Amino acid sequence: MAPTPCELCKTTRALVVRPKNHQKLCKTCFINIFETEIHNTITANSLFFSGERVAIGASGGKDSTVLASVLKTLNKRYHYGLNLVLLSIDEGIKGYRDDSLETVKRNAVQYDMPLEIVGYDELYGWTMDQVVEQIGKKGNCTYCGVFRRQALDRGAARLGIKHVVTGHNADDIAETVMMNLLRGDLPRLARATSIVTASAASDIKRSKPLKYAYEKEIVYYALHKGLDYFTTECIYSPEAFRGSARTLIKNLEKVRPSAILDVVRSGEDMARLVPEEVSGVGKSGKDILVVEGEAEGAGGCGSANGRTSGGEMADMEKQLLENEKSQGNEMEITLKGQKHDRNCKNLNRMPRKLPKQQMGKCARCGYLSSQDICKACMLLEGLNKNRPKTQIQVSVERKTVIQR
């Protein structure tokens, strides 16, 4: 059978079938169209300004590695005038983050970008390995998510940078839309769909340039460009609910390739129906206020754990079994004034209003916070209570480190 020609250039042999629309493309046209779409997202949402210093949240995984590579290419091609820096958070997970950080160090050389690494142990006096040793796996993603959000802010502040970009992709957003729809949490759904997020607790904004990029296309891009990235998944168990939402989205994608983008777009449409004072999302739908301590727009730790690859029922059954096993690890963050019954049904029938947030300082660590005590300090309080007395000293020293 004659090779299929690329649907765009019509000359070279097609090597990639685009997951989102089944278009058959050659390698060069695929790379080109992928980059152009990210460029269109950046310009349509005016994500950057010339001369801006931007920190790329770099975990060494495929998403942030592709983000760094594409931003470097586009910055040069379209003269964005950005000053790009890699910012990595070392959560202190042996056999996972220590290895992925080696990849980021190589990326820093490959992309010729400065790299800043900020560790949980230095900021909080705890590594995630120690947290899990203390509390077990239940709720560990919540600790990690709250700590990481603040750590990225602190790392950026240390660099004098006011904009952090992350590698959250369309699949991540679709999962979060689905999770919040199933939870009946429209305000959080609205916040999760926004491409730019800002928090009253910080003057550092976040954005997601890969918001409309399919995870599979990100993997194809990384493979065809020969990018150096880390594939091992976090060793701590996934959140069961996110895993189930992920399985659902992947299965929908199999029967309807556009499902991922459709869910993202539906999420954006639903966000527009939620009053501003309830969602925190501004009129443009771009700028949003993140409730302090609320997990990143795309949700929780968002680790790749729980992802499925194949389309078979066996895969799904295996996934469901894993989700069932990890149910004990689930921990819901309930905001002040929100009531749930034992079956996790929200008892507040009326949409709650976001409490007005005012920037202040955490009385304990001195870092920017909209609460008297920041969320990270509240979590640390619980951890430190049960820590042997000789080690509590670290939390006192933390105040000195943070105020430096």
Ligand SMILES: Nc1ncnc2c1ncn2[C@@H]1O[C@H](COP(=O)(O)OP(=O)(O)OP(=O)(O)O)[C@@H](O)[C@H]1O
């Ligand atoms: N340890 C970290 N240091 C810096 N940024 C991080 C870190 N962990 C996550 N991020 C940022 O948050 C994004 C989403 O993280 P998530 O945990 O969902 O990983 P992921 O979807 O597997 O992404 P990746 O493939 O980049 O690891 C990442 O793409 C990255 O930009």
